[in-house]
Amino acid sequence: MGMREVASAAGVSVSTVANVLSRPAIVAPATVERVRRAIDEVGYVPNGPARQLRGRPSPIVGSVTLDLANPFHAEVNRGIEDRLAEAGCVLLTCSTDLRPATETRLLRVLEQQGVRGIIISPADAAQLPAISRRGTPVVLLDHPKERLDLCAVAVDDVLGGRLAGEHLRARGHRRIAYLGATVDPAPVARRRAGLRAAVGEIIDVRVDMHPPSLGAAAAAAAERIVALAPTAVVCLNDTAALGLLDGLAALGVRVPADLSVVGYDDLPFARRLAPALTTVRQPTYQLGQAAAELLLDEERPGHTHREVRFQPSLVVRSSTTYIDEHRLTG
Structure with missing residues (x-):
């Protein structure tokens, strides 16, 4: 079965069938539906590579x-x-x-x-x-x-980092750590720059971000962070913040009484953590x-x-x- 049979079953031209397959946005929705039903009825399976050779874009x-x-x-x-x-x-x-x-x-x-x-x-x-x-x-x-x-x-990740920094400064924090990555993706580097612009000097702590180790790496970094004695930590994302919270809990460090923690992304789990996570929403x-x-x-x-x-x-x-x-x- 081919496009001609589909066109005949749908009562449209072959070119209309081709448009439904490659550019459905330019075809009336009712026609698209009729052609797709015809495709199912005749059992037509479009040949993707052949369609591309004839100049039609891949889906x-x-x-x-x-x-x-x-x-x-x-x-x-x-x-x-x-x-x-x-x-x-x-x-x-x-x-x-x-x-x-x-x-x-x-x-x-x-x-x-x-x-x-x-x-x-x-x-x-x-x-x-x-x-x-x-x-x-x-x-x-x-x-x-x-x-x-x-x-x-x-x-605007620079703004995101700055918002986190301004929030902590307004609450009296001056010794602030940034939990980032050993190899910075560009967004993470911009968040660090925004934080530094807001608070001045920061304590730079880096962990391996290669999956699946980010959460575990952040948890393992908890002891190192506590030894540096910040009053607050801004994390590169919520996943790192979740790992850090786990690591701090294992050490008996209370959040936020002993250490404030800020995430980034506002993923669905952030509001369900205990304590609920302050974060920068994207x-x-x-x-x-x-x-x-x-x-x-x-x-x-x-x-x-x-x-x-x-x-x-x-x-x-x-x-x-x-x-x-x-x-x-x-």
Whole structure:
């Protein structure tokens, strides 16, 4: 069975069937539904590679992320997937684990397979414009456009770090640690810079962020952090904060009475922790939706590369408190 049989069963032209398969957004929803029913009825299975050879775009979009096990990236990809599904696309997701060599290999495979486009949280953004110039649209995710000739979706992470720092300073904290990564993803580095701008000198503590060890590494860092005697810790994300809280509990350190803790992301579990986690909220699902929308816009006439920038916000819960003046003098 082929496209002609589908067209006959649906009462439409062959070109309409082709559009439903490759560009359903330009076809009336009722017609799309009629064609899809006809496809099921006649048992037609589109030949993806053959359609691409005839100049029709693949329905597959690649998402290259840092770590799919991280709930932040899972929620972002949910936003991407939901928006792409509306356009008849399928999302293929993969993780780099912060390893540039892995990222390069995945990008090469996706490009060779002729995917419709790539949405990426890059470890190394330098190679991406060349992929775009060769014909595969690329959208940066959680990364500013800067001088790159690409579309981008980003959060003002410098502001996010500053919000955390200003919150702690307002509560009397002056000796503040930042729990970051041994190899900084760009967003983590920007959060550290924002925190430092707000509070001045910080105690820099770094842990291995390569999965699946982040939570365990953060827990193991608890003893080292306590020895440095900060009054508050800002963590690179909520997953690290959760691990740190576990490590502090094992040491008998009370949060926030002995040490205030701030996370980043505002993942669903943050409000359910004991104590509930003060954190910097990102519009996670909306990040994914915006990235997918920019990728789909690449196919429209007159498209120009642009950046969508989101603002973070501080969510104050019970893991932070005012500093005890006796601790500062005693």
